[in-house]
Amino acid sequence: MDENVPIHEEVTTFIENVHWKKKNLVLGMTYESPKQLKQMLSNYVVAKGYQLCYKKNDSRRLLVKCCSGQCKFRLWASWMSEEISFQIKSLIDEHNCARSFKMGSIVNYAWIGSHFTTQFLQTQTMSVRILKEEMKQKFGIDVSMGQCRRAKKYAMELIEGTLVEHYAKLWSYGEEIRRSNPGSTVKMDVNNMPDGKTYFSKFYICFEGLKQGWKGSCRRVINLDGCFLKGLCSGELICVVGRDANNHIFLIAWAVVCVENKENWK
Incomplete structure (x- = not known):
């Protein structure tokens, strides 16, 4: 992290990088890792309202289908050693199922926590019940209380970890003031x-x-x-x-x- 960037800007930048509006899947798109593609899939299911399931899921390949079993949707991605990237190799982006308000394992506590880190940074007293209502109002999906508890814990750990790193840079900050x-x-x-x-x-x-x-x-x-x-x-x-x-x-x-x-x- 940049020493000159305030903590709230770094947290906001992190959230913007996984913002749910970045939701379009494109054939041939490459990602740094399977984790980055999974973040994109989480954005996709929240924006479109489809429930997807991982059929194959490891560090070198990813197969995703619609959980309803009636849709043609199918995404296959695998690791490309020469380009050092994770690429969508085949994609059928067609659905004939109804919108789902339960996203299963694709929208997990880490995705929820990353989108509400700013709120937790500003209001540490935000309860998990309020978080559950915010998810329903902002994204139109139902999440469990357990997911909300884990999301809050994840967000607080993210904030605290960032703070520890920034406090560790105070020595360098002081030396730079003396130098300049x-x-x-x-x-x-x-x-x-x-x-x-x-x-x-x-x-x-x-x-x-x-x-x-x-x-x-x-x-x-x-x-x-x-x-x-x-x-x-x-x-x-x-x-x-x-x-x-x-x-x-x-x-x-x-x-x-x-x-x-x-x-x-x-």
Whole structure:
């Protein structure tokens, strides 16, 4: 993942890559892996309303037919060693069955979770019952409560895993600030646990330009304030601000801490 891209943009990009509107199957289309083709098939069944079944399903071949047994629909795809891709070799895209509101194993919890990651990122209290209703209203399909529970767990693990990777890049972020903004102050504190794991504690930033700007053109007044961080990662954002010649707020420094207390302000 790109260090310069915020987490919410990366999650949104991931969701857009498997968006259900990308639903058309094309003969000869190639994919990076069988997993990518299965995502496409999930989009297809949700958009079209047909219940498909995997007749052959492994790392080198995929045979898909309509579960009703009355349709001519048939998709055959296999691995192409020379091109290093997974290709649709034959396709009969014809149906004469009615729309189904139960998609079976093709629309699984991972597909559901990937489409609702943004909602879970913004509202962690979203219940599985609400998720079930959202699936019915947004996509017109019925899913079980068990699928919704697994989907929520999958989405939360996806978000938490992304957060862990981003927190691990804070050291590099601090070094880049020091390199590109000489004179800037960047400090990070961590908690070392007995099991050997390291957890984020606090992070402080003060750019050299802001230091000099406050010293050279601002009133000799400093204000302190903080606000709670909402989301999976709790804590507080505390800021030191001044007032410039136009009586506007001038940011001097800020820090992300676990709690607002005298020690963290120091």
